Amino acid sequence: MDKIVVENLKYKYPLTDKLVLNDISFKIEKGQFIGIIGQNGAGKSTLCQAITGLVPLFFKGAYGGRVLVDGIEVAKSNISDISLKVGMVFQNPFTQVTGSKLTVYEEVAFGLENIGLNREEMKNRIDEALNLLGIYRFKDRNPFDLSGGQMQRLAIAGIIAMQPDVIILDEPTSQLDPQGSEEVFKAVWDLKKRGITIIMVEHKMEKIAEYSDKVLLMHDGKVIDFDTPEKIFSRDDLMQYGVIEPAYTRICKAFDIKDSGLYPVTLDRACEMVVKYNEHN
Amino acid sequence: MSKKSMWSVKFSTASLVLIPAAVGINYIGKLFAGVLKLPLWLDSIGTMLASMLAGPVIGALSGAINNIIYGLTMDPISFVYAVTSIAIGITIGILAYKGLIKNILSAVLCGIIAAFVAAVVSTPINIAFWGGQTGNIWGDGLFAILVAKKFPLWIASFLDELVVDIPDKAATLIVSYIIFKGLPKSLTNLYDNKNEIEQL
Amino acid sequence: MKSLSLYQERDSIIHEIEPINKLLYILTTILIMIIVPSIKCAVLCMIISLMLLLKANVIKKVLPIINFSFIILISIIIIQGLFNINNKTVLFNIGKIKFYKEGMMYSALIVIRVINILCAFALLVLTTKPSDLIEDLVRRGLSPKIGYVLSSVLQIIPQMTSTMGTIMDAQRSRGLETEGKLINRIKAFFPLIGPVVMNSLIATRERAMALEIRAFSSKNKKTFLNETKSTKLDSSLKYIFIAAVILSIIWRAAIWTK
Numbered sequence: 001m002d003k004i005v006v007e008n009l010k011y012k013y014p015l016t017d018k019l020v021l022n023d024i025s026f027k028i029e030k031g032q033f034i035g036i037i038g039q040n041g042a043g044k045s046t047l048c049q050a051i052t053g054l055v056p057l058f059f060k061g062a063y064g065g066r067v068l069v070d071g072i073e074v075a076k077s078n079i080s081d082i083s084l085k086v087g088m089v090f091q092n093p094f095t096q097v098t099g100s101k102l103t104v105y106e107e108v109a110f111g112l113e114n115i116g117l118n119r120e121e122m123k124n125r126i127d128e129a130l131n132l133l134g135i136y137r138f139k140d141r142n143p144f145d146l147s148g149g150q151m152q153r154l155a156i157a158g159i160i161a162m163q164p165d166v167i168i169l170d171e172p173t174s175q176l177d178p179q180g181s182e183e184v185f186k187a188v189w190d191l192k193k194r195g196i197t198i199i200m201v202e203h204k205m206e207k208i209a210e211y212s213d214k215v216l217l218m219h220d221g222k223v224i225d226f227d228t229p230e231k232i233f234s235r236d237d238l239m240q241y242g243v244i245e246p247a248y249t250r251i252c253k254a255f256d257i258k259d260s261g262l263y264p265v266t267l268d269r270a271c272e273m274v275v276k277y278n279e280h281n
Numbered sequence: 282m283s284k285k286s287m288w289s290v291k292f293s294t295a296s297l298v299l300i301p302a303a304v305g306i307n308y309i310g311k312l313f314a315g316v317l318k319l320p321l322w323l324d325s326i327g328t329m330l331a332s333m334l335a336g337p338v339i340g341a342l343s344g345a346i347n348n349i350i351y352g353l354t355m356d357p358i359s360f361v362y363a364v365t366s367i368a369i370g371i372t373i374g375i376l377a378y379k380g381l382i383k384n385i386l387s388a389v390l391c392g393i394i395a396a397f398v399a400a401v402v403s404t405p406i407n408i409a410f411w412g413g414q415t416g417n418i419w420g421d422g423l424f425a426i427l428v429a430k431k432f433p434l435w436i437a438s439f440l441d442e443l444v445v446d447i448p449d450k451a452a453t454l455i456v457s458y459i460i461f462k463g464l465p466k467s468l469t470n471l472y473d474n475k476n477e478i479e480q481l
Numbered sequence: 482m483k484s485l486s487l488y489q490e491r492d493s494i495i496h497e498i499e500p501i502n503k504l505l506y507i508l509t510t511i512l513i514m515i516i517v518p519s520i521k522c523a524v525l526c527m528i529i530s531l532m533l534l535l536k537a538n539v540i541k542k543v544l545p546i547i548n549f550s551f552i553i554l555i556s557i558i559i560i561q562g563l564f565n566i567n568n569k570t571v572l573f574n575i576g577k578i579k580f581y582k583e584g585m586m587y588s589a590l591i592v593i594r595v596i597n598i599l600c601a602f603a604l605l606v607l608t609t610k611p612s613d614l615i616e617d618l619v620r621r622g623l624s625p626k627i628g629y630v631l632s633s634v635l636q637i638i639p640q641m642t643s644t645m646g647t648i649m650d651a652q653r654s655r656g657l658e659t660e661g662k663l664i665n666r667i668k669a670f671f672p673l674i675g676p677v678v679m680n681s682l683i684a685t686r687e688r689a690m691a692l693e694i695r696a697f698s699s700k701n702k703k704t705f706l707n708e709t710k711s712t713k714l715d716s717s718l719k720y721i722f723i724a725a726v727i728l729s730i731i732w733r734a735a736i737w738t739k
């Protein structure tokens with residue numbers, strides 16, 4: 001079953017000439033974890049925003065093709081309705097705090113109040129989201145008093161409480177310290193285990209390789225490839241797209257350690273193959 | 282471009298979020314002017330920027346909310362001067378929309394226009410509240426001289442406000458204009474409610 | 482992180498009253514002063530406000546609020562006492578400088594009126610959390626979007642101020658002169674304010690998107706996490722305010738017919 005269908009998507013921001021998305025098509029199945037990679041300016045963020053309807057509804061500009069979520073065309077819907085199906089987490093944890101709420105608990109309620117949920121249900125969902133993200137103990141704190149990692153988890157909690165089927169994370173750890181990043185990656189992993197469809201843009205390729213069912217490689221507004229992490233990272237032209245494969249893959253590429261033409265992308269798999277390689281020689 | 286788009290009251294989220302930033306910028310401007318001991322207030326940079334970016338309605342709202350928040354959290358008197366801030370927001374919004382703020386010189390002129398409007402709106406408040414004074418040493422000094430020379434109260438009060446407002450609003454608009462010029466296009470066109478989705 | 486506010490946490494009946502009623506109290510006070518523009522009436526209103534502030538246990542906190550207007554009030558007394566157009570009768574003199582009765586009476590009315598309004602406002606701002614006031618207004622029909630803007634300002638200002646110190650230090654360490662000649666200080670203004678303005682404007686884009694994703698523009702009727710509590714007193718207060726206004730109209734009529 002296809003959760004998201006993108007067909008011949010083209011997009012230009014207002015007052016610019018360049019097609020930032022240039023004839024993009026792909027499909028995502030329910031429950032999949034999709035990693036999006038590509039160098040800065042490739043159009044990754046714009047693509048994410050197109051799936052939530054922010055492109056074109058928020059940014060305007062010139063738009064062609066279709067994005068369907070559960071068969072509904074996002075450009076013809078509105079962002080609040082789509083937000084019940086697709087949630088999105090941005091880079092900067094600071095800008096995602098609404099700023100209008102004095103406690104972490106109330107902050108999570110923001111979206112729920114907007115959609116007019118009743119109080120009982122609201123509280124249940126907030127408790128659940130805070131527990132899932134491991135920040136329940138901060139519930140009475142001011143959101144701005146949290147650390148970067150905690151604040152980003154709060155942003156995710158605010159999205160989870162809306163109970164979307166799809167969550168998009170656009171470089172969620174790029175502004176966090178290593179500890180904060182780990183906290184967020186762990187949270188993302190928990191979400192995946194719950195069967196939520198996840199799309200994550202990330203520069204830490206080890207994480208992309210570890211989590212993703214499929215990886216979308218973008219360059220200059222186009223989809224270069226959309227395949228399993230092994231296939232994507234086994235390509236020999238990654239440099240050209242500003243992508244560096246995970247460390248384990250890089251090492252195995254250097255020694256040409258591969259299995260049916262594919263290099264390993266995770267530590268476990270790399271070890272396995274190195275052992276086998278040693279036995280062989 | 283229709284008139285409607287300048288006066289549209291259908292706020293986009295981007296323009297609404299501009300308002301708290303504008304109020305914050307007003308506050309920071311005032312603080313920095315204080316720290317540097319500048320002889321000006323420079324406390325409406327944010328309002329003027331909001332007007333230039335998103336038009337007179339958002340500018341006016343930024344002005345109003347600025348004073349409401351000051352009133353609630355610092356000095357209740359500032360509630361009353363919300364009217365003045367609204368007038369400044371509207372004036373700059375119109376001037377910017379008509380394309381009249383296009384270089385430093387025109388920024389000075391438009392600042393003087395804004396000062397006049399501010400003085401016109403503030404004078405009745407100053408008279409009703411303070412018997413015509415403003416609380417600024419230079420302005421009130423002039424006021425005392427004019428009252429002693431038996432000038433009509435409203436003229437004395439108007440000039441009291443104006444002498445202070447002209448340099449302040451002109452300087453504020455110069456600062457706002459310079460900052461505005463430095464903003465990236467991808468940001469400024471976010472507030473433009475004329476944009477439509479074009480089919481590719 | 483502190484949210485901007487003059488609110489004083491106390492356990493008093495005044496604190497329990499709905500914010501809207503405190504707003505109506507201010508309105509009633511101003512209305513009465515317009516209807517009966519005499520010192521006697523203003524003093525009466527002020528005594529009531531002061532008693533309520535006492536009851537709320539916040540009377541000490543009123544002084545800093547009045548302080549904001551202190552200098553201008555003093556200068557009004559001086560300027561009016563010296564130069565008011567109607568000045569005829571000398572009240573007293575300091576050396577050669579004569580203070581006149583007419584001007585002093587006029588300035589006394591202004592001072593009492595201002596302090597009066599400040600006290601009425603103080604009752605609201607000292608006993609109500611700004612966020613409660615805003616939420617109360619949204620429940621009563623204020624646009625939730627405007628409500629959002631108002632409450633986010635309360636947190637944005639302290640946040641921007643806290644970055645101010647960092648910027649000052651950073652720019653000073655790069656050799657920026659923030660003292661000395663006026664021209665240097667003027668030049669210093671741009672590198673100081675520039676980064677704050679840029680950052681805060683650029684942040685608005687992502688914040689606007691984040692709000693949209695959380696159904697900020699939803700057409701649904703908004704609900705509230707917090708419950709309201711209204712006391713018995715609240716429902717009767719409105720009638721008390723109306724009665725007060727009617728009484729002041731009668732007072733005014735009595736003055737006229739005299």
Ligand SMILES: Nc1ncnc2c1ncn2[C@@H]1O[C@H](COP(=O)(O)OP(=O)(O)O)[C@@H](O)[C@H]1O
Nearest residue numbers: 013016020039040041042043044045046047467
């Ligand atoms: N709001 C905007 N207005 C105009 N151009 C933009 C805007 N946002 C991004 N762009 C441009 O679109 C291209 C793709 O950007 P983006 O989607 O952010 O790429 P990525 O996330 O892969 O780094 C870039 O060339 C960028 O400069």
Ligand SMILES: [Mg+2]
Nearest residue numbers: 044045046170
């Ligand atoms: Mg990006």
